[in-house]
Amino acid sequence: MNILHLTTREIAHRKLSFGIGVLSIAIAVGALMGSLILLKAHDQRTATILREKEEALVQNTKALDDDVRRAMLKLGFNLVIIPKDQNLGDWYADDYAAKSMPEEYVTRLAESGIVTVRHFLPSLQQRITWPEKKRTIILVGTRGEVPNLHKNLVKPLVQPVPAGTIVLGYELHNSMGLKEGDEVTLMGRQLAVHQCYDERGTKDDITAWISLPEAQELLDKKGKINAILALQCNCPGSEIHNIRREIAKTLPDTKVVERASKLVAREEARYRVKAEGRAALQREIDGRNTLRQEREQLTALLIPIIMIACAAWVGFLAFGNVRDREAEIGILRSLGVGSMKIFAIFLLRAAAMGVAGGALGLLAGLALGQKMAVDSDAPMILLALLVAPILSLVASWIPALIATQQDPAEILRKE
Amino acid sequence: MTLKLENVTKSYRKAGVDIDAVDTVSLSIQPGEFASVTGASGCGKTTLLLLVGGLLHPSSGTVSICDIEPYGLSSNKRARFRAEHIGFVFQQFCLIPYLDVRENIVSAALAARHPNAELRAEELMEQFNLSDRAKHLAEELSTGERQRTALARAMLNKPKVLLADEPTGNLDDANAEVVLKALAGFAGNGGSVLLVTHDARAAGYADTTHRMQGGKLSVD
Structure with a gap:
């Protein structure tokens, strides 16, 4: 018997509570992954648009060059x-x-x-x-x-x-x-x-x-x-x-x-068109950058809110879990289980919740990425895998501390 | 001397008034002795048991078990000491609801690191006629089986002292007899048992009987 075995049995026993916690973490991680993927999709789309516009500009300029060359032939030099x-x-x-x-x-x-x-x-x-x-x-x-x-x-x-x-x-x-x-x-x-x-x-x-x-x-x-x-x-x-x-x-x-100063004007027109093309391209870049900044700002606002809400919810669930297991804490303390081990039992549960939620959120994020033809890079995956357990551990820290502070004598007297 | 209490007092302050739940109690229990404490509800029996069990710091006086004063130890060492020397049995059984019978018995090894916990659990299940219930959760057991499971758990680490708080309070006569005989058997094998109960018949199994009233202990 060890605390891992105890934790897995407890999770199996209180599936609903654990499942809700996993789901909320999965939503938070999914939202994080989704936001990162949307930003990456935006970047990829921007790159595609700019490449296409650049190519179009080159084509148009080339066509204009040919026009000018032909005009020069017909009208003189x-x-x-x-x-x-x-x-x-x-x-x-x-x-x-x-x-x-x-x-x-x-x-x-x-x-x-x-x-x-x-x-x-x-x-x-x-x-x-x-x-x-x-x-x-x-x-x-x-x-x-x-x-x-x-x-x-x-x-x-x-x-x-x-x-x-x-x-x-x-x-x-x-x-x-x-x-x-x-x-x-x-x-x-x-x-x-x-x-x-x-x-x-x-x-x-x-x-x-x-x-x-x-x-x-x-x-x-x-x-x-x-x-x-x-x-x-x-x-x-x-x-x-x-x-x-x-x-x-x-x-x-x-x-x-x-x-033939008319041709000089044509040349100038050609340069103007080229310059206008470049300016249009720059406007497109600026527009896309502004849009990205707005999306970044929205993400920077939404993600912390989602994370905090998720942490609060996981913390609330952890408090509930401590309350439900009061008698168990009293029994374990009477059996000689120390406060650090009690702390570890609750944190292990939180870590398991974080890992499971993180994995679910990651899968959802990967599916979204696949749908949007965006590759999820290693840092993004690592972030998702790290954020979930950390979020769950931080949210469960205080409830776990409270569990260690429970007075076994008081609990057993109540029992 | 396995268990010795000297002038132990435990006071609570309620509504601005000091109440001595246990009042200058002295008690000695030898190895192989089965002692009981009887008294009405609220007389301080459970408080006495918790004081002996190292779970409730006395306001004054000393508690020693196997010549060691558990309240002189750090919290973690006291927990370890409790795991190795003391077994608890409660009226409400206090089984962990999501563990089966075998796991509940073995859970006593969580703190004590019993090397042969599984083997010892098999022996105890055999002894308490629980082998065919090994995979059953607490809620699937009868009250007698639950208490036998709690007793087996208390005995897993082969403690020196067994503390029983109204262990027969929820049992029928037949099951109560099984439990009391088991406690007597534990004492018969050299262990020390302290039973607190309001049931005079249960106290009749003890070698020595004490009466508690208003926090004070007297020998019958």
């Missing part, structure tokens, strides 16, 4: 680098620079580490008379885009014109009855028509594009270009001066001309 000594009046009048600069400038730019521009498009343009056709055209020699080697490479916006071929604007191929694959002679050079553009309503309609080396040869400007178009300038229009400063550092004998 916003920055043009031309030789420093080029007269701007002439440049605006002729729409090309009469002065030229070394082609290697574009390589220097690409390797310079300039961060605000993604691509460079070198070209050599000149208004000429097509001798064989006896008409004025704009001849453009292009070699395609030179990517900024310090930026992530993306698909080029402009494809180079293959050597030995020519691309014709609408007015040229339409008036001369040319189509793709036809052969033409330009300044004595035999060229195949590579592409015929649709009508654009700009000077592009009287433009012919050939490869840059061939244009340099035909125009007797070997190794020279007269413009570098800067594509995808990744900064708001208000920061054009930063690009100018960056380019001037690398190519001091050039100047940067801003064109």
Whole structure:
């Protein structure tokens, strides 16, 4: 016979009282677990929402980027680098620079580490008379885009014109009855028509594009270009001066001309959308954080109330148990059982109640977690398993002390 | 000398008045002696028994059992002393309701750490004709069986002194006889028995009979 055996028999005898105690502790632990799980579920949901919004933002921004790139292709480029000594009046009048600069400038730019521009498009343009056709055209020699080697490479916006071929604007191929694959002679050079553009309503309609080396040869400007178009300038229009400063550092004998300010506005819009997306994301984070704080505050208020109510109830049940077992206390004392052992008998019962209630509450919490697809981590389980016996022991402490203070002589006299 | 009381007084204060429930009582019981104390209800018999049993501190005087003064011991040591030297039998049996007969008998070993408690319980159940009731709860027993169980529990630790408070008060004649014979048998085996009762017939089993009146003890 030991106190464990005595306690198990007593619990079996007073099932209802013990069961009510277990249930109340299970409710308290379940409420604690439930609150923690709800907070964790909130965190998981927040993470999911933010991830989805982040992904959506990236997708939207990417789509916007493509829009801007396409717009740039159709509407022209916003920055043009031309030789420093080029007269701007002439440049605006002729729409090309009469002065030229070394082609290697574009390589220097690409390797310079300039961060605000993604691509460079070198070209050599000149208004000429097509001798064989006896008409004025704009001849453009292009070699395609030179990517900024310090930026992530993306698909080029402009494809180079293959050597030995020519691309014709609408007015040229339409008036001369040319189509793709036809052969033409330009300044004595035999060229195949590579592409015929649709009508654009700009000077592009009287433009012919050939490869840059061939244009340099035909125009007797070997190794020279007269413009570098800067594509995808990744900064708001208000920061054009930063690009100018960056380019001037690398190519001091050039100047940067801003064109098509509509595009700058588009770029700014793009940045605004991006910034608005970020702000919306931040608002979502702030909103979720506020909601979490409110839930935390509610939990911080409710859990102690539930715990105190549960402790009071368990204490009340323990008082009842001591009262019901008064005679037993008297008998045990007369049998020589010391006060510490009497204390231990009541605390052991409380601990058993706590463990059973804790286990039940934990199971309820785990079931809730499973339903809400939230994993219960080890600290949460440990907390639940520790809180229940501690709660029960604390609540039963005073009743157990009272049991030890019972006067056996008084009890036995009453019996 | 197994049990000796010298000028023991126990006073209570009720409604501002001191009442001597036990008034300068002296008593000696030898090993093998069966002593009884008779008297009317409220004369102080139960108080005397509790004083002897180490459960009620006397207001004055000394109590010694087996030459040890239990009230000179600490509370825990006195409890241990009680477990090893004293057995109690009460009128209301005082069995633990959720334990069966065997467990009730063995419960006496809770404090004394009896190494062969189960074996000793079997012997006592045999002795008191309780073997076929071993698995029965107190509420399933007759009053005679309950008192025999209480007696067996009191004897589990082979105490030197058995204190019986009206043990036959709720029993019929036949069962009362069984209990009284058992007490006499305990004394016959060298134990000391102090029986308090208002039943003169029960007191007739004792070797020496004392009368208690108004807290004072006198020899018949």
